[in-house]
Amino acid sequence: MARFTLPRDLYHGKGALEALKTFKGNKAMICVGGGSMKRFGFLDRAEQYLKEAGMEVQLFEGIEPDPSVETVMKGAKAMMEFEPDWIIAMGGGSPIDAAKAMWIKYEYPDITFEDMCKVFGIPALRKKAHFCAISSTSGTATEVTAFSIITDYEKGIKYPIADFEITPDVAIVDPDLAETMPQKLVAHTGMDAMTHAIEAYVSTANCDFTDPLALHAIKMIQNDLVDSYNGDMAKRDSMHNAQCLAGMAFSNALLGIVHSMAHKTGAAFADYGAHIIHGAANAMYLPKVIAFNAKDETAKKRYGDIADFMGLGGDSLDEKVALLIAYLRKMNDDLKIPHCIKNYGADSYPAEQGFVPEEVFLERLPEIAANAILDACTGSNPRQPSQEEMEKLLKCCYYDTEVDF
DSSP: OOOOOOOSEEEESTTGGGGGGGOOOSEEEEEOOSSHHHHTTHHHHHHHHHHHTTOEEEEEOOOOSSOBHHHHHHHHHHHHHHOOSEEEEEESHHHHHHHHHHHHHHHOTTOOHHHHTSTTOOOOOOSSOEEEEEEOSSSOOTTSOSEEEEEETTTTEEEEEEOGGGSOSEEEEOHHHHTTOOHHHHHHHHHHHHHHHHHHHHSTTOOTTTHHHHHHHHHHHHHHHHHHHTTOHHHHHHHHHHHHHHHHHHHHHOOOHHHHHHHHHHTTTGGGTOOOOHHHHHHHHHHHHHHHHTTSHHHHHHHHHHHHHTTOOOSSHHHHHHHHHHHHHHHHHHTTOOSSGGGBOTTSSBOSSOSSOHHHHHHHHHHHHHHHHHSTTGGGSSSOOOHHHHHHHHHHHHHTOOOOO
């Protein structure tokens, strides 16, 4: 038996934020990030709408990018003191992911972070509060998913929390919020969405309910992402829907090792002054993983389906896979995303010499590979890598070399 779970309500289109006026409850806590929602006036509007709905409102502000376990605990403490019956998470993936984890801790004060990370092991929520997610970036789709990514900075590891319990009750997908994204964020979140859709389509957990969502998202991203990056606001609005469809697909079909590798390399070199930003990591690793997975016949056929749906041509399956890889690499070029870790600058742009020194990468490689294999996303990848294969694959992602194994 399989399960397909989405938010009960999804409000979309320009002005969808106003749906907050219709919420029933006594107290709402709004969880937000670094200030863009306030700067562009969306936070004030959300607060006003909730007050119009008759609620007392409290803010929890300043959730950092790649939120930490400490932030989660701090937010949960604020919730325990305020006792909201609605948690409203607003912004990019980080504040929404953090608020999901806070929600678990608020409902179950004795739960540990380790317990939260047990895949599909969270007890029933909604005893104290319901959850609404309002996305401002077009990538993570955390507003419709059963996932949250929290970083343990002591270990330098990003942990996915995965459980249908944390699928929001309400998602608000208002393109007005996405129009405020800086260009670099458009690129990274857009390729994150493309990776979600492609990994969901070839995942071992794909099904008839997820395939159409994944394929349509891929086609929309192909048509809209580069133009959105270059300032076309109609395409920016369309991308906000596309990433949400990709999220619906992967929340139910799960992901693969592109994400496992991105989770485990993201903060692994933080002591060298930067993170490998999640969406950029996905963009760099995706072509390499396609080449690796395509050695599996079922996966190869599904990559061929994707290439056909995108209209890329090619007579044989091998040609179709090669054209898909070439197309994605060209998208990275158009979006100023590097092809490999060696050329990944601290500012995330292509650089002659990236911020991760070769000897440091090689020294940490065995541990990163072992952690990637243990990641929650690895189980649904169509080809299961050994430790040796994962190390070789990560090397290909460092040097931008051919995957021939």
